[in-house]
Amino acid sequence: MSERLTTEQIERYSRQIMVPDLGGKTQMRLCRSRVLVIGAGGLGSPAALYLAAAGIGTLAIVDADKVELSNLQRQILHATADIGRPKVESAKATLTKLNPDVEVKTHPVRFDASNAEQIAADCDFIVDGSDNFETKFLVNDIAVKLGIPFSHAGIVRLQGQVMTVVPGRSACYRCLFKTPPAPEEILSCQASGILGAVAGTIGTIQATEAVKYLAGFDEGLLTDRLLVYDAKTLRFREVECRRDPQCAACGAGVPSSIHLG
Ligand SMILES: [Zn+2]
Numbered sequence: 133m134s135e136r137l138t139t140e141q142i143e144r145y146s147r148q149i150m151v152p153d154l155g156g157k158t159q160m161r162l163c164r165s166r167v168l169v170i171g172a173g174g175l176g177s178p179a180a181l182y183l184a185a186a187g188i189g190t191l192a193i194v195d196a197d198k199v200e201l202s203n204l205q206r207q208i209l210h211a212t213a214d215i216g217r218p219k220v221e222s223a224k225a226t227l228t229k230l231n232p233d234v235e236v237k238t239h240p241v242r243f244d245a246s247n248a249e250q251i252a253a254d255c256d257f258i259v260d261g262s263d264n265f266e267t268k269f270l271v272n273d274i275a276v277k278l279g280i281p282f283s284h285a286g287i288v289r290l291q292g293q294v295m296t297v298v299p300g301r302s303a304c305y306r307c308l309f310k311t312p313p314a315p316e317e318i319l320s321c322q323a324s325g326i327l328g329a330v331a332g333t334i335g336t337i338q339a340t341e342a343v344k345y346l347a348g349f350d351e352g353l354l355t356d357r358l359l360v361y362d363a364k365t366l367r368f369r370e371v372e373c374r375r376d377p378q379c380a381a382c383g384a385g386v387p388s389s390i391h392l393g
Pocket residue numbers: 303304305306307308375376379380381382383
């Protein structure tokens with residue numbers, strides 16, 4: 133990446149460069165940034181599309197699945213012709229078509245304890261678009277361990293929740309939820325359904341938070357508060373949260389290398 137934006141880049145990003153809180157220098161930062169998107173599904177799709185459009189330099193996408201017909205109602209990175217194709221390949225094609233400036237790295241694997249640290253190591257921000265609690269806790273613990281800020285989110289039916297975690301500065305996911313819920317308490321999208329536009333709203337907030345963090349916004353991040361969205365009544369509410377000194381991931385008693393798995 134050169135030290136200046138090209139004429140084409142200035143035109144492509146002109147409408148966000150114009151925003152007083154952003155500007156040309158911020159655009160250069162975005163163009164040098166690396167964001168990891170976990171899951172090319174309902175949350176990862178809108179998040180990755182907006183991040184690619186905004187000119188994030190490198191987007192790494194992790195997903196082990198192939199595109200299915202039932203995904204297309206919400207996973208807008210993929211089209212009907214992509215059914216049967218690995219999601220990371222379909223995602224790369226869509227994002228590259230949108231913005232050839234963006235380097236898209238693909239990891240066609242399940243993000244698990246064996247590969248998480250290696251995949252996350254060199255990124256500046258993580259968008260967690262995973263659809264299960266095991267992965268959400270793993271993302272939290274790896275991000276806290278490596279000191280990488282991330283956006284947590286969850287969606288089901290007509291509801292969503294989203295929160296930004298800046299390790300060492302704000303409450304982490306484990307400060308709030310401690311341990312994964314019992315299987316019988318879990319409502320998954322697969323079993324319970326989800327309105328596609330709800331995933332779009334929450335995934336778009338995740339992309340907004342990634343851009344704000346990378347742009348250097350010191351205040352105003354969605355930290356120490358869980359934003360809960362109810363599409364049925366179209367209401368947002370916030371649940372304030374605090375760091376737990378006893379937190380198993382970020383608490384005072386955690387040794388430098390936390391246990392994963
Ligand atoms: Zn914590």
